Amino acid sequence: GAVVSQHPSRVICKSGTSVKIECRSLDFQATTMFWYRQFPKQSLMLMATSNEGSKATYEQGVEKDKFLINHASLTLSTLTVTSAHPEDSSFYICSANHPGQGNYGYTFGSGTRLTVV
Amino acid sequence: AQKVTQAQTEISVVEKEDVTLDCVYETRDTTYYLFWYKQPPSGELVFLIRRNSFDEQNEISGRYSWNFQKSTSSFNFTITASQVVDSAVYFCALSEGNNAGNMLTFGGGTRLMVKP
Numbered sequence: 001g002a003v004v005s006q007h008p009s010r011v012i013c014k015s016g017t018s019v020k021i022e023c024r025s026l027d028f029q030a031t032t033m034f035w036y037r038q039f040p041k042q043s044l045m046l047m048a049t050s051n052e053g054s055k056a057t058y059e060q061g062v063e064k065d066k067f068l069i070n071h072a073s074l075t076l077s078t079l080t081v082t083s084a085h086p087e088d089s090s091f092y093i094c095s096a097n098h099p100g101q102g103n104y105g106y107t108f109g110s111g112t113r114l115t116v117v
Numbered sequence: 118a119q120k121v122t123q124a125q126t127e128i129s130v131v132e133k134e135d136v137t138l139d140c141v142y143e144t145r146d147t148t149y150y151l152f153w154y155k156q157p158p159s160g161e162l163v164f165l166i167r168r169n170s171f172d173e174q175n176e177i178s179g180r181y182s183w184n185f186q187k188s189t190s191s192f193n194f195t196i197t198a199s200q201v202v203d204s205a206v207y208f209c210a211l212s213e214g215n216n217a218g219n220m221l222t223f224g225g226g227t228r229l230m231v232k233p
Contacts, residue, residue, distance in 0.1 A: 034220055043208065044223045091160055095221070106152070106212075106221055108162040 002028050002098040006109025013084055021079045023094035029074035030096035036068075038091040038111075044074055047092075050077040077092045084116040119144045121211050121224035129230045130199050138227045140209030146170075151185065151192045152209045152210040152221065162208070168192065199231045 003026040013019050023033055036044040037056050042086045049057045055059040056069035065090075068080040077096075081088055120143040128180060130136045144153065153165040168185050176183045194205055196212045211226040 041228075043225045046220050047221070049220060093160075093162065106164075108164075111160045111162075113160065 002096075002107040004030075004094065004096050004109045005108045006094055007114060008112060009110060010113045011115070013114070014081055015116055018080055018082045019084055019114060020089075021081075021092055021114075023077045023079070023096070023109050025075045025096045025107075028096075028098050030077075030098075031074060033071060033077040033094055033096045035069065035077075035079050036093045036095070038093065043077055044093065047079075052077075081114065084114070086116045089114055089116045119146075119149075119211050119213050119222045121209050121222055123207075123224035123227050125208055125227045126225065127228045127230070129232065130229055132201060132233050133198050134231075135195060135197050135200050136229065136231075138196075138207050138209075138229070140192045140194065140224060142190050142192065142209070142211045144211060144213055146213040148152045148213070148215050152194075152212070153183065153194050154208045154210065156206045156208060156226070158205070164205075165194075196229075198230075201231050201233055202229045204229055 005024045005026055007022050011019055033050040035047045037047050038044045046059050047062045050069045050071040052071045052074050058064045066082055071077040091111050091113050093109055095106050095108045097106055122141045124139055128136055149170045151168045155163040155165055166183055173185050173187055182195045184193045206226045206228045208226045210221045212219050212221050
């Protein structure tokens with residue numbers, strides 16, 4: 001079945017530094033990937049839609065200059081949290097749709113727990 | 118705009134009890150997909166079921182069953198004879214249309230605690 005690999009699973013960084021999170025589709029090509037953020041005891045909120053070869057589409061309220069998304073290939077999307085602050089500490093999870101399954105084949109990565117100290 | 122509401126934020130039951138998690142959705146599309154996911158403490162999302170808007174047939178999978186009613190825009194999830202391992206946060210989600218580029222909208226989640 002479709003597999004999405006996300007790394008790292010956990011990261012602790014100092015305030016003011018940048019962190020990159022990778023999301024790879026291992027056995028299929030994903031023209032679209034999604035990035036979600038989940039604060040403790042809350043739901044998953046879509047941050048942005050990542051499109052291969054073009055700019056990401058950000059949801060309202062998400063700073064595109066702070067959360068840089070690059071989808072340079074059909075199997076890799078990256079999310080870089082720039083100048084991280086403690087309030088960016090959260091669980092970040094990506095997902096991709098298998099192209100043969102329309103919008104009913106969502107596969108999720110295992111998530112990245114970011115802690116900014 | 119699509120919206121998913123899970124009115125129950127937390128449910129606590131004793132093992133072997135049956136429990137139903139409610140999900141109500143809003144959409145203007147006639148084509149859409151509904152999902153349930155389980156999120157254990159480790160954080161990963163475990164896919165449980167997917168339903169399209171044209172298939173209202175209820176489904177049973179082991180101790181899990183789902184009741185889809187378009188008339189009330191509900192997609193409820195029942196666990197029969199609950200077990201401690203069922204303790205997790207459960208999310209209902211909706212995707213409109215029929216395109217791989219369409220996003221998933223999640224409900225607020227229901228935290229289920231099954232006590233021995």
